[in-house]
Amino acid sequence: MCYDLSFSASIASVFDYLPDLKDMGQLDLHFEPTYHKVAQAYPKWPVVVQEQGEFKLKRFEWGVIPHYMKTPEEVKKGRKWMVNARAEKVLDTKAYWNRIRKNRCLVPATGFFEHRDIPGWKNKVPYYIHVKDREIFFIAGLYAWSHLPDPETGEIPGTFTLITRDANDIMSRIHNGGDNAGRMPLILPRELEKEWLRPDLSDEGIKSILAYSIPSEELAYWTVNSVRKAKPDDESVIAETQWADLPVL
Template sequence: MCYDVSFHTNIQLTLDIFPDLADNRQLELNSDALIHVEGHALPLYYIINTKDHVPQLTNMEWGVTPLYVKDPKERTARRSGMINARSERILDDHKSYWYRIRNNRCLIPVSGIYEHRQISGWKNKVPYLVQLKDTPLFFLPGLYQESTEVDTLTGELYQEGTYTLITRPANSLMAQIHNSGENKHRMPLFIHHEMAKQWIDPELTEAGVREVLNYEIPAEELSYSTVYTIRGGKQRPDHQEKDAHWEWAALPPLGNDTPLNAGTQQSLF
């Protein structure tokens, strides 16, 4: 699945790609603080959706609120399990929550995503930054939800916007990187700019939605680089940002998960 993303770019790039985009952000976020965003923290982020046939840039929190849960505290707790939506369940699983909100389509602007690779005998997985080639910014399709919630401290009602990021079966490259864990061999639904514009078009037919959901980006259109640990507060020894390349000693090439000339993992942690 995909729980880690990077938005380390100028928001003006999004406005350039969508020149008719209404900028309805309630908050300006610090780009440097978004080099790594972890979904389980339910962070506030940027998304693009369409309101009254006008695309808009707004702020929403990652992790859809499950409206079938009535208790406000339990709703929040359940959101960590609503960070990703499997593409296969959006149109064809009529019992799925994603089917219920299938028409609430949105885009998440990112500069890259992070995924972890397991190496035989290594305690810690190796993080990779994966991006679309030849573009500093791309858009991951998602679904969003707007709801009325209750402040558990004051009892006051407020409007909340939340979203989920869509994943699909991995292509040949991502299957070699995301090679372990309960949700191994999955990846975000990578799409190009023109397909992203179609995704938030309210006139898009079900056949058009299915075409986007079934799209598998060719492996050669993705770039990838190993990085230092992205989770936790440990600083990089070279003091560079989290999205900068980090050379892992004895790291085997993709497709071979046995360390090169080493029996143990280099000491990073």
């Protein structure tokens, strides 16, 4: 799955990549560039949605809170499973994600992290992955407005999930262990970004976009130090680190 995300660019870069947002001006979203956030901390993140025919930049919490979670205790227990949505479940009428499939969003990122299992090694090896020749890229997502108000502000927060799909060749070799091995975020090419936000996109159109897989050769990747240990939120997080005796991919 995808639990570790990076957005080290400025908010202005989102406007540069999606000129349709220009008319809104560069909103003060109080979002500082970050080299690493983990999903289960439920960070607030910039997302792009389309409302009433306009592209809008919002700041939503990572991790959908579905309506069947009625109490804070239920949210605390179950929300950790709602930070990613499997592409195969979006059109499954028995799945929760099917109910919010019309609430589609774009999640900007500069990179993400996955971990590789090495036989005989105690610790997994973390990799930083990003799209070549792009300062930022967009991951397909779904969003929902929480039915539980923020206990401090009383506001109804917007929440989102990242869509994941079967990994391409290189990602299947990097993300090769654990219960969710062989998954990767659904990274969209430029020509599908606005298409994903079309309010009249049919289920067939959704199915077609969910089937897209970014080619391995369009991704750059390297090993880094552990991203699960506390460290300064700076470039050192994504700095290439050599691991002794690491087998080739």
